[in-house]
């Protein structure tokens with residue numbers, strides 16, 4: 001290859017100089033004008049012949065030097081390649097660096113810090129999940145034991161039947177054949193019962209496991225969801241739970257079944273010939289020793305695989321849920337690359353697992369065959385010396401096979417159990433999380449909420465975001481019952497955070513919030529939320545009909561007329577009625593426009609007739625006409641003295657909140673101005689600046 005790149009034409013062209021790149025070992029021809037060919041130096045009329053001779057000589061000597069150099073370089077190249085290969089082989093040998101999973105553990109993936117759990121703890125916890133079905137479990141294990149004992153008697157009876165036929169003992173043969181048929185039917189019945197019961201246990205276990213995990217997740221603090229990703233959590237609920245559900249119905253079941261069969265086979269072997277039985281046992285012990293290393297390795301690999309699966313799930317979830325953004329920015333290939341990175345890592349782990357599997361199977365098969373050879377050898381010798389009969393040898397060979405096969409199955413299922421134990425760590429860590437304190441504390445439920453709100457010296461940091469400056473700093477705000485309070489300010493000034501604290505999605509780092517003079521912490525959180533109507537910046541709809549979406553979370557008895565009235569107030573009735581199934585139309589986040597979603601969300605907040613209404617940028621996606629009407633609603637709500645409703649409205653469009661009783665102006669987490677529109681305009685501060693900027697923008 002290297003020499004083929006060199007095209008030496010010394011008499012007509014400047015000599016081709018070749019360089020040797022260290023990294024690639026490829027010769028690159030270069031035309032270097034400073035180097036002249038021998039023909040250029042010696043080519044004169046007088047010395048034409050001599051020069052041509054010298055050229056030839058020099059060329060041939062150059063060629064031979066080059067051949068030598070090429071050879072040396074080829075040798076070096078060969079040695080390097082050989083060294084690399086040897087290095088690869090060495091690292092791939094059992095115990096080599098290729099098997100080390102630590103480098104994967106260092107990859108930043110989800111949930112890498114978990115408390116190690118022992119197999120015993122794991123089984124204890126799984127038992128806790130199936131204890132309600134204990135009778136099904138006991139029936140399953142009872143049938144398992146009976147079926148296993150029946151199955152292990154079959155080889156003995158089989159050999160006895162064959163040899164009784166061979167020796168012409170018809171009555172013995174018939175008796176054995178009947179017994180054999182009975183045994184087969186009975187073992188079939190008990191095997192069926194066993195499988196059915198274990199399948200039921202599996203199903204119930206999976207259901208309970210998912211239920212336990214899901215209900216723990218749903219009651220976590222919002223802070224928890226700031227840290228965890230949706231993809232990783234759904235991965236725990238999906239594949240991880242599925243994997244754990246096989247533990248009792250598959251792993252424990254198989255371990256027990258084959259342990260009984262193995263013990264039965266060993267007992268039969270010991271009865272037949274103890275030296276032969278011991279030799280088979282030695283092989284099994286050797287297999288167990290190999291297995292110990294293999295099982296531990298699979299447990300480690302399972303943990304890494306589980307985390308990588310969660311990470312890949314996270315990427316795919318993010319990409320699919322944001323597919324419109326991905327498409328708009330043409331990032332499809334980039335996203336595929338991101339996903340592929342995790343798939344490659346998973347494949348890398350899988351490769352090691354498969355290789356470990358291969359080594360394990362190789363060891364097992366070799367030893368299994370070796371047992372057969374040993375049995376024939378020792379058994380044959382015993383027959384020749386008159387120490388054993390052919391019938392005994394046949395039984396011996398059959399039971400030997402059972403023993404080794406049972407040992408293999410037991411060990412394989414122990415390995416699977418270890419894998420599940422590894423995979424269970426994160427799942428149980430999540431299940432063990434305590435619900436948010438809010439749901440544990442029993443708070444007050446007031447007879448009637450007046451809607452008086454007070455933020456007293458409130459400061460706040462988001463716990464998930466380490467920051468020098470607080471998001472809110474010494475905020476003091478009073479909202480009177482039935483008042484419409486608007487909060488304005490630049491983006492990121494902390495307006496939504498105020499609402500988050502009012503809804504108790506987070507707790508203030510300092511200061512406190514009072515409602516009707518009672519600290520928020522002292523109130524029942526569910527009751528409080530029932531009494532607050534909230535419309536967020538990006539309202540989300542559930543995949544259900546519009547009526548269900550409007551009624552969502554409302555504890556009162558709501559009639560269809562109430563839903564329609566709320567929809568009319570929110571200017572949603574007209575577009576809902578124009579849909580094919582009206583209020584029965586199934587919608588979700590993708591099927592409606594932003595403005596339509598916002599109107600449904602406003603109807604959802606209105607229908608519960610809350611004492612406190614919070615609108616966080618609730619008019620941002622509305623057209624001018626709807627916004628005008630919504631302003632009318634707000635005005636109506638304000639004048640509705642019967643319902644006594646306090647309204648907090650956050651808006652960027654200052655036109656929306658001009659009519660508010662008071663306007664709070666926020667800047668960098670602080671309240672910088674407070675008053676009604678005219679007062680603030682007179683003050684000529686931040687509000688005036690913002691107002692004028694918006695007016696100018698509209699005038700342009």
Ligand SMILES: Nc1ncnc2c1ncn2[C@@H]1O[C@H](COP(=O)(O)OP(=O)(O)OP(=O)(O)O)[C@@H](O)[C@H]1O
Nearest residue numbers: 226462464465471490491492493494495496497498
């Ligand atoms: N869940 C969160 N975790 C960490 N930081 C957050 C979280 N939510 C908001 N922040 C940060 O808190 C600060 C205030 O955000 P907030 O949403 O309250 O501002 P805002 O005034 O409502 O902004 P906008 O008008 O753009 O909605 C921002 O710097 C933001 O990055």
